[in-house]
Amino acid sequence: MGKSKSKLSLSLLTKSNVWALDENELYQLLMEGKHEVGYSENEARYMNIIRPVFDLQQLNRDDAKKVSALEAQHYQIFHSPNDGDNNAIAIRKRPIKRITDLTLENIRHLTAVEVLELIKNNMDTGWNGIPLHIQDIIESTFYVDNTTMPEKMMHRKGGIIDKRKDDGYDVLELLRGSWVEAIFLKAKPKYEKMHFESSGSSILGLGDDEELDDDDEEDDSDLPEEENDEEMDDMDDEDPEDGYEDILGDTTLDDLVRDEDSD
Secondary structure, eight states, X not given: OOOOOOOOOGGGOOTTGGGGOOHHHHHHHHHHHTTSTTHHHHHHHHHHHHTTTXXXXXXXXXXHHHHHHHHXXXXXXXXXXXXXXXXXXXXXXXXXXXXXXXXTTTGGGSOHHHHHHHHHTTTTOOSTTSOHHHHHHHHTTEEEEEEEEEHHHHTSTTSHXXXXXXXXXXXXXXXXXXXXXXXXXXXXOOOOOOOOOOSSSOTTOOSXXXXXXXXXXXXXXXXXOHHHHHHHHHHHHSOHHHHHXXXXXXXXXXHHHHHHHHO
16 A cells, blocks of 8 residues: 655645645645644744745735736746735745755755756866765765766767666766766665654553663673673683692692603
């Protein structure tokens, strides 16, 4: 069975998941959020999350000239409850146009092809021309490989481009005279963060911390005891002749040597 997707609300909005929304989804979220308890107190916090990603403008929908101007700027116009002279809201998601627009939050919502396009438009500087902190942002979400070699070698059958494409990488090629710089990107696996809640019991189903401590003690029993280590140390410190005395009793080593000579 497929896993049901939890419904997003304003209270659950973060600087990361806000990038997954489009204009229509944000509008629905705002309209529903106005009816949530505590909306007025948290409105400023919500806007601090939304405004770096979306442009918002309130307007009167009867103002045809302004509506037309905003639509020409790629805003979408939605009805909203009357607020003074305004009865509509214009929403536009900010495009990521430059490599320097990348952040740890929005990079997760881009494909390798989209990121390579940003690199391509970065004044043809290639991978090494990207600021180091932007390289770190890209590498947080994508595997990156970068190489420069003669064009014929780059494009030979079964060469690096063919191998990388077979491995699932997308490639950007930048001409460097008779050589070619190739930048390869492939998305890293996305791991879902798991959250555990405890109300009097641990995630192992134990009643309290004491029971957890008991289990820890039982686990330690499988390990060598410290006493055994001390016994080994004591044996190492013993005089070797002490062992002979236990075996020979009253007979001394000199007696044994005398017996051998007499034989």
